[in-house]
Amino acid sequence: MLAHDNAFGRRNLGTVVSEVLVLVVSALVFSMAFPGLVLSGGFGALAFVSLIPLFAVIRRTTWALTPFYGFLFGFVFYLMFNYWLKTFHPLAILIVPIIKGGEMVFLFLALKAADRWFRSFGYLTQAFAWLAYTYVSQSWFAGYPYGMIGYALYQYRILIQIADITGIWGINFLMILPQTFLGAWVGDRWRGTFFTGGRGIFGSGEEYFRPGKPKMTSASLSAYLKDQRLAVIIYAALVLGTLVYGAVSLSTWNAMEPDRLWRVAAVQHNSDSWKGGYDQYKKNFNIMRRMSLEALRYEPDMIIWSETAFVPSVSWHTQYPSDQRTAALVDEFLAFGKSLPVPLLTGNPEGVLANPDLPPLLENGEWNRADYNGVLLFEDGEVKDTYRKQHLVPFTEHFPYEKQMPWLYNLLLANDYNWWEKGTESTVFETADGVRFSTPICFEDVFGYLTAAFVRTGADVIVNMTNDSWSQAVSAEVQHVAMAVFRSVETRRSTIRGTNSGITTVITPTGRMVNPMPPFVEDWRMYEVPVYTADTYGNTPYTRYGDTPMRLISMAVVIFMALAAAWQAGEKIVERRKK
Known part of the structure; x- marks a missing residue:
């Protein structure tokens, strides 16, 4: 008993x-x-x-x-x-x-x-x-x-x-x-x-x-x-x-009538996110380039790719080229982005020197490199601005307890987990025609306080860049987009999601998903994103006070x-x- x-x-x-x-x-x-x-x-x-x-x-x-x-x-x-x-x-x-x-x-x-x-x-x-x-x-x-x-x-x-x-x-x-x-x-x-x-x-x-x-x-x-x-x-x-x-x-x-409609072509290239190497990077780039050129015929205001859509780091390989083929692919990608008549937004890791006082290649053969999960905006023939992810996924992108729990830190590293550096700024991009937007990366849009901070800083549109293809489950992608719905309602701003494999869609300020693209298919779609500016519609109580x-x-x-x-x-x- x-x-x-x-x-x-x-x-x-x-x-x-x-x-x-x-x-x-x-x-x-x-x-x-x-x-x-x-x-x-x-x-x-x-x-x-x-x-x-x-x-x-x-x-x-x-x-x-x-x-x-x-x-x-x-x-x-x-x-x-x-x-x-x-x-x-x-x-x-x-x-x-x-x-x-x-x-x-x-x-x-x-x-x-x-x-x-x-x-x-x-x-x-x-x-x-x-x-x-x-x-x-x-x-x-x-x-x-x-x-x-x-x-x-x-x-x-x-x-x-x-x-x-x-x-x-x-x-x-x-x-x-x-x-x-x-x-x-x-x-x-x-x-x-x-x-x-x-x-x-x-x-x-x-x-x-x-x-x-x-x-x-x-x-x-x-x-x-x-x-x-x-x-x-x-x-x-x-x-x-x-x-x-x-x-x-x-x-x-x-x-309500929006201040304007922003025509955005969203490219969903549906790549296996676990495959790496030059051949896969080249294949992905060719798919995204082909679909972007197709979209140009319909006169978009901008083209968006997904989180880490182009994997080789532009910032690293243009400054410290170590592999000739990868450096050439980066040059080809840069030339394409700069040649477009409209802005291109894409995820791309930002590689920097971990210790600025040391050379990129250390004497022990290791690279003196740290990476941010980042976003690049191409416009008018240049890389106009970047964003660094602020809220990293615990255990897989970030683990701050190396000294307190070295056994777990080493176990995670032994299981192929790698760390990103944390960004610190709620970047607001602005296109030449005046659209102001921010880009929470993947996991970041499940936190209301982050989206509210972007909007307080001046964003009129939320562009979520994500890659959930690794889940191989439609339900995982729907779970993610379900949370994104609340970010649009909380801030009364439209969201457009640029994803690798879904759910690519526009979410209106009432939480309605518009014309979602089927998950796990290779395709692109043109969206007319309603833009509601703070000058016209102000900020919501949640946006002002957050959590x-x-x-x-x-x-x-x-x-x-x-x-x-x-x-x-x-x-x-x-x-x-x-x-």
Whole structure:
């Protein structure tokens, strides 16, 4: 027999098995809300109910099992949700679920504490704790917003228009609150009890969990809703307000005339991103050159290629040519870019001297070289401007703990991971005809704060340069574009995605995807990108303030929970002294 569950009887193996099964099913159903293995586009409605069992388990289980359940849920969900990471590297499909499972150990403990310490308002405290987690979990070195609950609604445009005020965070809160609320009721019904009295913080406390102390009654759902009618009314008002705001926003923005239409030819060359070497680089260049010349016949204002579309570094090979054929290919590429009558935007690594005081080739035969994941803009016969990626993919592009964890650093290097240098500027490109745009590279567009910073700096269009071809999964590409949808709504700026293999499309300020190109095909397409300038339309509240409100909310949650923990500790000390 396992440990006692205090007032709720003894816990045996069957009890634990039932809770584990419920959590696993909850994780699997939650993963199906997103584009994934079962549904390439996902079924977002599942995200409104799939976590109710999770909160029911947290309510009925013990403290001792809570950390294990947190790790289990996080591991299973991300194993299913990010199944395509196995294509990237066997380590990746383990690293991500382990990290996210580890994060959820702390999340589940916080949720358990909220449920026990704030019985009357436990569900509300849980909702804020979950919201704070979604922010904090994307804010450290291994921050990874994939799987955030709000992103499941990328197709429900009327519900996501509030993102221009709250960012993704307001949508997360509206989706999680009813599930913490109903999870409490389901948890009580599961064990056949419902709590109605007590003292302590907000009319609750540890006395609920001692034999003979709690008052328990049976409660139907209607009785529960009636008892919590004020909370239900407030939530219904929030949802109604969200729907009204969404309908008005969609109507308003659909009727708005953009400042101009920017004709952009997007080239999707669909290359195997794992193949390297001169022959592959030459083949890719020939494909992109051919399709770009075809597009010129339709008079585009600009041509865009994808992230690292041309792999040999222009900056390195023009200054420190070491391979004659590669240097000649770089010269050919430069000549082509400079010869075009319209701007060409392409991803290209920027190689620089790692130590400017040393020669490019060191005495030990190693290159004195560091690389940035970069973007080049060709216009008027020259390389006009560049951008360096600021937010690097953890573990695969960046690992800052070489001294603290040399074993992991060396393991990653031994598994062919290589590091990029970090850029520091939110570059805004401007074409000769006055279009101002910024280029978040690949993973960068999953972070709202970065896109908001680009727009605050002056970007009127977002051009996402990405390469997800390595995933070999349509669902991985849809997961990525689903998050890009929110960046356009948050900033009310159009996005055009220049991708290797998909999803190449335009996203309007209402989050509508226009004429997406089929993934994993070699093609090009002309897009008329609506340009909305800050001079005409201003900046949204989210653009102006970014994630600052979420930082404050997260700090408030931490302080509130710390004070509650201190209160509980004080109560126990007082009770021990009474004895």
